[in-house]
Amino acid sequence: MTQSLEWTSSTFGRGSTAAGQEVLKGAPKDSVDSHKRCALRSQLDQFKKSPSNDANAIGFRCCYGAPNAATIDEPTLGPAYQKTELSVDELRKLLRADPRTSALAPEAKFFSLDAAATVLARGDGETKGFDLTTSPVLWQPASGSKFLVLSGHDSHRTSFVLVYYEGKSQRKLAGSFLMKNESGPIALAYANSIRPRIHFSSCWGCPGETGKVLFREPEEIVLLQP
DSSP: OOSSEEEEEEEOOTTSTTTTSEEEEEOOTTSOGGGOSTTOEEEHHHHHHOTTOOGGGOEEOOOOSSOOSOOOOOOOOOOSEEEOOOOHHHHHHHHHTSTTTGGGGGGOBOOOTTHHHHHHHHTTSOOTTOEEESSOEEEEEETTEEEEEEEEEOTTSEEEEEEEEEOSSOEEEEEEEEEETOOOOOEEEEOTTOOSEEEEESSTTOTTSEEEEEEETTTEEEEEOO
């Protein structure tokens, strides 16, 4: 444990809420022991504003030598929703990778690209400020969290909505909603101003025909149809 506070020569990275500000590591002597660690990072400006802290006690440390071999990216907040492309082969590979969806894999397909218009036409025809699509969507409900959301069907009148954790190396199933004896089409509906949820629907604007995918901190997904 460090018993003093150090100011490093580094700053918070791009995308951080404190981007460009100096990084303070550690904690003052009168802090609780759990705060006296180098992994604790604070903003220099916030430290100076606190009347209980003595800015003169801050020491400067400059590190020399080769840069670290690995770095950790600061979580960033990008667009809430982005359409993306996924082949049928990639879809079936994702389904086969999890025993809960593997039975859908052999004949799984996406709905046609123009099927979102069918979902809209079944209701009153008003989008209500939402974008409707049958394409897979990359969804970022919060900084540092990203998911792949998709809808599709198999040849046995089973439609589905699936949500995957979007990782750098692989995707893992985060949640699923299976609709037996529902031929669809099922469209995804989202509004860029609403990050915490994305809808799915077979008849947009029709009571009982629309469900929700909800994001709950820290990284939980819930699919439901009210």
